[in-house]
Amino acid sequence: MSIEHSSHSEDLPPHVPRRADTDPRAAKRAERQVGLLFIASSLATVGFIVAFVFISTEDLLDLPFFGNVSASNFALGLFMGVALFAIGAGAIHWAKKLMSDVEVINERHPEGSDDESRAAALAEYERGRDESGFTRRPFIRNSLLLSLALAGIPAVVLLRDLGPLPGTVLRHTMWTEDMRILTAETLQPIRPGDLEIGTLVSGVPEGIDLVLEEEGNLNELAKSPVILVRMDPTDIKAEQGPADDPWGYQGILCFSKICTHVGCPISLYEQQTHHLLCPCHQSTFDLTDAANVIFGPAARALPQLAISVDTDGYLVARGDFTQPVGPSFWERG
Amino acid sequence: MTTSQIEQVGGKGYKWVDDRVPASTFLKRNLGKVFPDHWSFMLGEIALYSFIILLLSGTFLSLWFKPSMIEVVYDGSYIPLNGVKMSEAYASTLDISFDIRGGLLMRQIHHWGALFFVAAISVHLLRVFFTGAFRKPREINWVIGVGLLTLALLEGFAGYSLPDDLLSGTGLRIAEGITLAIPLVGTYLSFFIFGGQFPGSDFIPRLYTVHVLLVPGVILALITVHLMLVWYQKHTQFPGPGRTEKNVVGYPLFPVYTAKAGGFFFVVFGLTAAISAVFQINPIWVYGPYVPDQLTAGSQPDWYIGWLEGALRMMPNIEINFFSSYTLSVNVLVPAAILPGLIFTVMALYPWIEQWATGDKKVHHLLDRPRNAPTRTALGAMALSFYVMLWIEGGNDLIASTFSMNVYTITWFFRIAIFVVPPLVFVATRRICLALQRRDRDKLLHGYETGIVKRLPSGEYYEQHAPISDSERAVILDRNRMPEALPMPEKTDANGVKQPGYWHKSLQARLSRFFYGEQLPRPTPEEIEAAGHHETELTDERDHEISDSRAEALAPRE
Numbered sequence: 001m002s003i004e005h006s007s008h009s010e011d012l013p014p015h016v017p018r019r020a021d022t023d024p025r026a027a028k029r030a031e032r033q034v035g036l037l038f039i040a041s042s043l044a045t046v047g048f049i050v051a052f053v054f055i056s057t058e059d060l061l062d063l064p065f066f067g068n069v070s071a072s073n074f075a076l077g078l079f080m081g082v083a084l085f086a087i088g089a090g091a092i093h094w095a096k097k098l099m100s101d102v103e104v105i106n107e108r109h110p111e112g113s114d115d116e117s118r119a120a121a122l123a124e125y126e127r128g129r130d131e132s133g134f135t136r137r138p139f140i141r142n143s144l145l146l147s148l149a150l151a152g153i154p155a156v157v158l159l160r161d162l163g164p165l166p167g168t169v170l171r172h173t174m175w176t177e178d179m180r181i182l183t184a185e186t187l188q189p190i191r192p193g194d195l196e197i198g199t200l201v202s203g204v205p206e207g208i209d210l211v212l213e214e215e216g217n218l219n220e221l222a223k224s225p226v227i228l229v230r231m232d233p234t235d236i237k238a239e240q241g242p243a244d245d246p247w248g249y250q251g252i253l254c255f256s257k258i259c260t261h262v263g264c265p266i267s268l269y270e271q272q273t274h275h276l277l278c279p280c281h282q283s284t285f286d287l288t289d290a291a292n293v294i295f296g297p298a299a300r301a302l303p304q305l306a307i308s309v310d311t312d313g314y315l316v317a318r319g320d321f322t323q324p325v326g327p328s329f330w331e332r333g
Numbered sequence: 334m335t336t337s338q339i340e341q342v343g344g345k346g347y348k349w350v351d352d353r354v355p356a357s358t359f360l361k362r363n364l365g366k367v368f369p370d371h372w373s374f375m376l377g378e379i380a381l382y383s384f385i386i387l388l389l390s391g392t393f394l395s396l397w398f399k400p401s402m403i404e405v406v407y408d409g410s411y412i413p414l415n416g417v418k419m420s421e422a423y424a425s426t427l428d429i430s431f432d433i434r435g436g437l438l439m440r441q442i443h444h445w446g447a448l449f450f451v452a453a454i455s456v457h458l459l460r461v462f463f464t465g466a467f468r469k470p471r472e473i474n475w476v477i478g479v480g481l482l483t484l485a486l487l488e489g490f491a492g493y494s495l496p497d498d499l500l501s502g503t504g505l506r507i508a509e510g511i512t513l514a515i516p517l518v519g520t521y522l523s524f525f526i527f528g529g530q531f532p533g534s535d536f537i538p539r540l541y542t543v544h545v546l547l548v549p550g551v552i553l554a555l556i557t558v559h560l561m562l563v564w565y566q567k568h569t570q571f572p573g574p575g576r577t578e579k580n581v582v583g584y585p586l587f588p589v590y591t592a593k594a595g596g597f598f599f600v601v602f603g604l605t606a607a608i609s610a611v612f613q614i615n616p617i618w619v620y621g622p623y624v625p626d627q628l629t630a631g632s633q634p635d636w637y638i639g640w641l642e643g644a645l646r647m648m649p650n651i652e653i654n655f656f657s658s659y660t661l662s663v664n665v666l667v668p669a670a671i672l673p674g675l676i677f678t679v680m681a682l683y684p685w686i687e688q689w690a691t692g693d694k695k696v697h698h699l700l701d702r703p704r705n706a707p708t709r710t711a712l713g714a715m716a717l718s719f720y721v722m723l724w725i726e727g728g729n730d731l732i733a734s735t736f737s738m739n740v741y742t743i744t745w746f747f748r749i750a751i752f753v754v755p756p757l758v759f760v761a762t763r764r765i766c767l768a769l770q771r772r773d774r775d776k777l778l779h780g781y782e783t784g785i786v787k788r789l790p791s792g793e794y795y796e797q798h799a800p801i802s803d804s805e806r807a808v809i810l811d812r813n814r815m816p817e818a819l820p821m822p823e824k825t826d827a828n829g830v831k832q833p834g835y836w837h838k839s840l841q842a843r844l845s846r847f848f849y850g851e852q853l854p855r856p857t858p859e860e861i862e863a864a865g866h867h868e869t870e871l872t873d874e875r876d877h878e879i880s881d882s883r884a885e886a887l888a889p890r891e
Binding site: 057066074078081084085089090091092094095101106107108112162163165169202218219222223225261265268279284293299327328329330332 | 507580583
């Protein structure tokens with residue numbers, strides 16, 4: 001035999017024969033078990049095909065604990081599971097009961113090269129080095145290295161058109177002066193009277209649906225959404241605008257809905273305290289105090305949008321946000 | 334063997350191949366190749382098989398999945414979403430789930446398979462770490478393994494993001510926020526990745542190529558090298574009778590391991606399919622399509638992203654403004670970029686760190702029992718506890734709502750625990766390892782407790798001890814292989830001249846003492862020799878005593 005079986009097998013603990021090694025009936029029984037597992041697998045494969053043909057994807061199955069599940073998924077998965085598992089179980093059972101369990105020893109060989117090979121490799125290298133002369137002719141070598149290094153640059157340059165440069169787009173949203181605030185749910189304009197004290201409504205700029213349609217993406221919806229909250233004016237400790245011209249309107253305050261941490265839409269409002277909590281990382285903003293951060297990883301207050309009412313009595317923005325909304329970025333300042 | 338015999342057994346086809354490439358030469362060398370047996374060696378196998386399952390199920394999914402962000406109005410079998418605007422990616426995922434037979438099953442197998450893939454890699458990595466299998470000559474494979482773990486996380490996150498449901502879109506939004514936090518280039522990077530502002534309309538198709546071609550290709554290449562190295566360097570083995578640094582003890586590739594390992598692939602695949610039949614995973618139709626201004630409470634990433642999520646949640650809100658024109662988001666950068674970068678770098682370099690600290694440059698094929706390398710085991714346990722702290726904090730909202738606790742209190746708890754718990758775990762683990770060593774020593778020198786309690790006529794009770802088996806002896810005595818701590822170098826030589834490189838050497842000696850210093854003294858050969866007889870003698874003695882006294886008691890009185 002060419003396998004390097006070692007001569008030290010007497011060091012191993014003596015082999016303890018299994019029942020199947022000594023009792024032919026036990027061996028026969030194991031043989032039957034293995035064969036039956038393979039047959040079970042075959043039957044399950046047939047079951048899989050039957051289930052595939054006859055069970056509709058719309059059929060539901062009411063299982064205890066699991067409730068209504070897709071009958072097709074349940075049957076296909078179980079048949080497939082049994083078909084595969086039984087092959088594996090049979091093979092492993094076969095190996096454990098019937099194949100030899102006498103431990104065998106292989107010798108290890110050293111991982112590295114021996115000195116003879118090292119010397120030979122070195123000689124080969126030196127021959128090639130001297131023939132090409134790349135150490136003797138540094139001009140060739142260095143100019144080649146230069147050209148190879150430069151040849152990689154186009155791969156980077158080619159990626160330039162992956163996207164436009166940021167410019168100032170992160171600093172602006174579509175909000176402009178006198179743009180109505182619509183409810184995010186129904187896209188209806190809002191009158192101050194629609195908002196009771198202690199209510200919070202999600203809002204979007206009027207015409208956002210057209211902008212989204214036109215741009216063919218959801219970018220504006222990732223920037224301009226706001227929340228409107230109405231509170232008792234005496235509860236308001238501070239606002240972000242100038243003290244003589246507050247940005248709120250009769251106790252109605254409007255903030256960006258996009259978290260200043262990493263940009264999740266903030267949605268959890270606590271009515272009693274007017275705290276707003278981000279469901280992603282629990283940054284908490286105190287809306288009574290200029291939406292300052294009172295807990296969590298966000299570092300900046302939610303930008304406030306200055307609002308007023310138009311001639312028809314609907315809530316409108318007085319202009320765009322005065323600072324970028326959403327997560328910080330290097331050039332933000 | 335003659336050519337005709339080969340043709341008889343292998344058929345014309347085999348002969349045809351063997352005439353052109355030396356197939357028989359390969360088989361001659363490898364059919365009898367021995368692999369050692371241990372349950373923990375199957376962990377890497379699970380990872381490998383999960384990857385194959387992912388390739389198969391993923392190929393199926395790719396036949397129907399449309400990686401496109403073009404808006405469509407859904408009109409399919411899932412009634413609640415009929416008429417809803419969504420991306421083609423999301424709509425085609427719904428079609429796979431509801432209209433294609435076996436589609437839901439393949440989606441579930443793909444998702445469960447991904448969870449198992451990362452889990453198996455992680456546990457396999459822990460096994461390799463705690464048994465010291467990363468030592469020379471296997472450092473390359475350790476680094477490849479760390480690379481595979483990193484890629485698996487990336488690949489998993491990419492797959493999680495493709496269906497464009499509410500959760501996956503939110504995950505991408507967070508990824509974008511993290512990219513923006515990178516100083517100098519973050520904003521540009523984000524615009525290049527997303528083709529402009531988030532979410533844009535380019536990203537899903539780009540991510541799809543990354544997910545189905547780029548990353549799996551690299552993973553496949555690394556797995557190939559990983560396995561070739563295992564094959565060439567031969568598997569490590571646990572200490573035991575007859576097992577040395579120069580051999581491998583186990584069963585041959587053919588037939589035992591062909592059946593066992595091949596069978597195990599089917600077991601893993603079968604179980605994944607059965608779990609996918611019964612347990613729902615990632616029901617994207619419940620979450621709805623991604624809309625940037627919507628999110629529900631309790632959103633969670635897949636388990637393997639939990640530690641990053643926890644790090645983000647735990648970090649205090651530090652942000653630095655320079656000259657009021659630049660912003661450094663320390664609150665995002667540290668937990669999401671610096672911390673993971675540091676963790677993976679230290680992990681990849683660990684074999685060299687330990688080698689340097691211990692001065693151990695020897696080749697190791699016998700694995701360490703974790704108790705016999707107390708400091709390494711304690712460092713691993715410490716790192717693991719650090720990870721677990723992050724991971725639990727990643728679910729702080731779920732803990733808060735499940736146990737009616739204050740989410741801020743939980744976060745504060747972990748902000749402190751992340752610094753306090755790991756050192757405690759380090760100390761405790763080292764103590765436990767040393768205690769286990771002590772127990773081994775007791776067993777070696779005094780035998781094991783048989784559970785047979787005897788009473789002497791004098792009224793004394795004692796428990797009979799019996800010598801341990803030869804295999805157990807061999808395993809316990811293996812600790813004698815463990816290196817000793819390096820000696821402290823002399824500051825000056827015999828002539829009072831300062832030793833060159835003293836500081837370097839003394840630091841190394843200190844580290845080496847940290848690693849190996851605090852160990853139980855090894856049993857001396859005399860002690861071991863004595864123990865061999867001692868045990869039986871002791872028992873015999875007592876038994877004599879008993880029979881003597883019994884005889885005495887039974888003796889007729891005068």
